[in-house]
Amino acid sequence: MSSYNPVNGGNLSGVQNGQNKGLFSRMLRDLSSWGMRYDDMVSRNRVAIGINEDPNLIKNTSMYDFFSQRAVASMLTRKSIPYLDRAYGDKRRILREYSIKDEIRDFVTKVADESVIYDDEDRFCDLKILPDEFSQDVKDSYMEAFDKVYRSFGFNDGKLAWDYFRSYLIDGYLTFEIVYDDKQQNIINFERLDSSTVVPGYEPSVGYIWIQFPEDPSLRRILLDSQIIHISYSAGDDYTETSYVEGLIKPYNQLKIIEQTRIMFNMINATHYQQFTVPISGLSRQRAEEQIAQLIADYSEEIEWDETLGTVQINGSKHLPYNKQLWFPEGESGRPDMQIVSPEGHNLNESDILTWFYNILKRASQIPFTRFDKDNGGGSIYSDASEMTRDEVQFANFISRLRTGFKEIMNKPIKLQMLLDFPELRDDDNFMNNCGIEFHSKELFEEWKRLNNLQKRAEIASTMLSTLQDADGNPYFHIEYVVQEILKLSEEDKQANRAFFEKYPSGTGGEGESGGDDFGGGDFGGGDFGGGDADLGGDTGDTDLGGDTGGDTGGDTGGDTGGDDFDF
Secondary structure, eight states: OTTOOOOOTTOHHHHHTTSOGGGGOHHHHHHHTTTHHHHHHHHHHOOSOOTTSOHHHHHTOOHHHHHHHHHHHHHHTTOOOGGGOTTHHHHHHHHHHHHTSHHHHHHHHHHHHHHOOOOTTSOSEEEOOOOTTSOHHHHHHHHHHHHHHHHHHTTTSTTHHHHHHHHHHHHSEEEEEEEEOTTSOSEEEEEEEOGGGEEEEEETTTEEEEEESTTOTTTOEEEEGGGEEEEESSOTTOOSOSSTTHHHHHHHHHHHHHHHHHHHHHHHHHSOEEEEEOOOTTOOHHHHHHHHHHHHHHHOOOEEEETTTTEEEETTBSSOOSOOOOOOOOBTTBOOEEEEEOOOOOOOOOOHHHHHHHHHHHHHTTOOGGGGOGGGTSSOOOSSGGGOOHHHHHHHHHHHHHHHHHTHHHHHHHHHHHHHHOGGGGGOHHHHHHOSEEEOOOHHHHHHHHHHHHHHHHHHHHHHHHHOBOTTSOBSSOHHHHHHHTSOOOHHHHHHHHHHHHHOTTSSOSTTTTSSIIIIISTTTSTTTSSSSSIIIIIIOTTIIIIIIIIIIIIIIIIIITSSTTOO
16 A cells, blocks of 8 residues: 555646645745755665555566565555554544553553643653754844744643643654645744554655555545654564554553452452242142242342442432341241352452552553552652662653654754745755754653752862872863763853853953852851951851861851862
């Protein structure tokens, strides 16, 4: 099916009948062939048959179809296409049914909460910073493109991004049509599509295209790749699950079987079995059957459970009887006899096997076991890398992979809008590599972790600069090397630090605030804090605090901090 292509000889207008004017926009068609020259070269120069190519179809196809099949097969190495899986419709229904089960719903919610985190401004992501080599006009348009795409998706209102991510975990696919204005120059909206209705194709004169409802001529739509966003949980040649939920179904069902077995055991052992012996001596067969039927109607009980409301009814009544009295008449044939029989069976009340199957389900969820520690609030939050367990590292990698796939929902339209505004960026690999979004993290925890890591790095850096010296007493390591390799300051951090030195040459602050008299020499370094005659120096004493604190702190802090020694 990957070689299917209804476009004949590049006659796009004959297929569309004017339904998609985007096909006739030269700019959007160019964007659909964006990077095509490289793809053409790869497809022409490849010799072997790829993993996603059908050898039987290649035997009897023209060069045109052969080239189209190879182009589509290359896409399948990055994304899976639900249209090519005829069983996906039933699978999606099953995935959605299981997604509302208690344990699975809890897992999906936790993973979505870990992946999509909103800040105080209700944003879940920010733009990656472009390098300084790009002009200010490009940077301004870059920010405008991000705001435009974010607003057009409706992410600024409510939790729509979280809902999309949750759907991505359940269905395994997200597909959107990118809607442009009349001039095909600006993105104005996004329309979500049924992922199972679209399939990729290839037209050498245009590039990648997408066909919606390819088998139905009355519904068929042809869309350029620049009009479609399609993301998938797995790749086309990936043998893993279609979605996150699919991997939870088997361990969930096994756990439920064990739980239901325990419930059945307890219910059976909590139930009294009644054995009736009805005397029928001297009665005809018909009369005996009537007698037995009458006793069954009088003494049998029907118990109904309502799974939705969690209620139970006995013989149609919600009122549970405290006890029940049985009255038997005695005649010439004798008196009916009733005995209570206790059932016997294996003891299934032990919880080891239940815990074992629950651990299998937790393992399938990818969530670290320590986060299920309900008695301690789901485990502790680590403050630096040394406190992280391997499970936490693997879970962080898992979340990173999920985010990487989901990023295209923002990255692709931002890049497309920038290429519409600045066509010259089309072949700029540096721009394409730096263009994109970054997800927000838990800011409070991340900030404390960053500060703790920075503190430990600063201690190591200080030791390296002060203790490792050459024969002349100079530091062995260059300070810039230590800042870059040990402190791990980014280029943006370095630029921000230099900007503060340019604004405050003293290295500590503005006049009258930190670098002036209040901090450098007056209140902090002189009378009020040092000097020995004022608050600490006078009241506390001239020997220790007046001398040491006033001298050292007043001199060192006032001099070093306000002077040259602190300028590094």
